[in-house]
Each structure stands twice: as C-alpha cells, then as structure tokens.
Amino acid sequence: SIPWSDVTKGHWAKAAIDHVARTYTWMRDFRASDDGTVPFKPDKLETRRLFARALVRAFASAETTDPTITFPDLAETDRFFRFANIAVKLGWLATDPDGTFVPAGTVSTIDVHRALLAAVGMSELATAAEGIHLRNGTTFEVPDGFGETLIGMRAGFRYNHRDEVLDVLPTTALPRSEVAWSLYRAA
Numbered sequence: 001s002i003p004w005s006d007v008t009k010g011h012w013a014k015a016a017i018d019h020v021a022r023t024y025t026w027m028r029d030f031r032a033s034d035d036g037t038v039p040f041k042p043d044k045l046e047t048r049r050l051f052a053r054a055l056v057r058a059f060a061s062a063e064t065t066d067p068t069i070t071f072p073d074l075a076e077t078d079r080f081f082r083f084a085n086i087a088v089k090l091g092w093l094a095t096d097p098d099g100t101f102v103p104a105g106t107v108s109t110i111d112v113h114r115a116l117l118a119a120v121g122m123s124e125l126a127t128a129a130e131g132i133h134l135r136n137g138t139t140f141e142v143p144d145g146f147g148e149t150l151i152g153m154r155a156g157f158r159y160n161h162r163d164e165v166l167d168v169l170p171t172t173a174l175p176r177s178e179v180a181w182s183l184y185r186a187a
Contacts (some may be wrong), residue, residue, distance in 0.1 A: 002028075005037035012159065013177040016184035024187075025107040026057040027180055042177035049103035050082040051112070051179060052087040058187055059119040061088055071101040078103075080173060090117050106173035110145030113152025116186040126151045145170050 002022045007014055016042055029050055030039045056063065065085040074081050084101045087093040092115040095101055107115075117123050126147035132153040133139045151172045152158060159181045161167050168178055 003037045005035075005039045006032055007040050007042055011042065011177070012161070013181050016181040017040065017042065017177065019184045019187070020054070020058075020180045024058070024184060026054040027176070031052075040180075042180070043175050044174050045078060045106045045173050046179040047103065048101065048105045048107055048111075049074075049084060049094065050176075051107045051115070052093055053080060053083040054179070054183055055092055055115055056083045056086045058183060060090060063090070065089070071095065072098040072100060074103050087115070090118065091123075107153070107179065108145075108171050108173055109158065109168050109178075110148050110170045111156050112174060112179055113180045114145065114147040116157055116182055117148055117151060117155070120186050121126065122151060143170070152182070156185045 004017070007017050011017070017027075018134075020026045021040055028038070030041060031082070034040045064088045065082055066089040069085050069088055070076065071081075071084065074084055080103055084103065086094070088095060093111070094103075100126070114123075114126070117126050128149050129147035130142060131139070132142065132146075156166065159178065168174060174182075
C-alpha cells in the first residue's frame with residue numbers, strides 16, 4: 001500500500017490514481033519522501049515523456065524500439081527514449097515537423113484521447129467521426145481532434161466534473177489527475 005502525500009481520501013481521481021500508480025506502476029513517477037509518503041503531484045501538468053512511459057508500461061510493455069526512430073531532443077541513452085520511441089512507432093504520439101519529441105512538453109485532452117484510442121484499437125471510430133457528413137455527402141468542417149474528443153468522451157476518458165468550470169477542453173494541457181483518470185478508463 002502506498003501512502004500518498006498529496007492525494008486525499010476524497011480526491012475525485014483517487015480511485016484512478018490508485019489504479020495507475022498503486023495497483024500498477026504506470027504512473028508511479030516520483031520517489032518516496034523521507035517520511036515514507038509518495039507524491040503523485042495530481043495538479044502538475046503531465047509531460048510527454050511521462051505520458052509516453054505510462055502508455056508503454058500500460059499497453060506495450062514488451063514492445064521493442066525501432067532503430068530508425070530518433071529524436072534531436074532526446075538522446076538514445078535517455079531513460080525516456082525507449083518509451084518515446086515506442087509511442088511514436090505505434091502512432092500513439094507524434095513528433096513535431098522537425099522530428100523533435102519535446103519530452104518536457106505537455107499533453108492535451110486531444111493528445112491523450114488520440115493515444116489511448118489508438119492503444120485500445122478504437123482509432124478507426126475517431127477517424128470515422130472526423131468524416132461526419134449528411135446523407136447526400138455534404139461534409140461538415142470539424143476542428144482538429146474532433147473525432148478523438150468525441151469518441152474519447154463517450155468512452156469515458158474525460159472525467160465529467162460536477163462543476164463545469166473544472167471540465168477540460170480539447171486543447172487544455174492536462175494535469176496528472178486528468179491523465180490518470182483517462183488511463184484508468186482506457187485500461
């Protein structure tokens with residue numbers, strides 16, 4: 001049992017955090033403090049490197065790296081390289097146009113839903129939703145990430161807070177508690 005230093009018994013994401021960082025170690029990212037408690041940092045924004053590691057730990061732990069995939073901003077000797085490489089190889093996360101992974105960058109709702117839908121084999125549903133049209137073929141202009149947001153929300157990847165001011169938008173950079181909820185629901 002892990003005593004969290006910063007996740008209270010009544011925290012809205014406690015069950016999810018317990019699942020992804022106590023039952024499993026997918027998001028157990030920080031060392032125990034001297035008093036034996038472990039920080040989860042639920043309000044800290046999730047980085048791409050930590051999210052890549054959680055994805056691979058949860059859905060592709062036996063996957064091998066692709067030697068043709070490298071990043072100018074993440075050395076092959078970096079402890080996060082393997083996870084970034086596999087996440088990009090599997091199409092779960094993308095690089096910037098210049099090939100950078102941006103390991104310290106944050107993940108948005110769209111990023112998380114896109115990655116999780118791919119990991120659980122539901123990408124085709126999101127792609128189909130992007131092509132929404134009338135019976136006569138007239139298409140609708142939809143924002144980037146429309147399909148991922150729609151299907152991810154219907155799959156329960158986004159926590160529906162009681163107070164709408166707390167709900168996240170598709171482009172919102174997500175804190176670790178929101179990512180934990182999404183990963184929990186996908187798993």
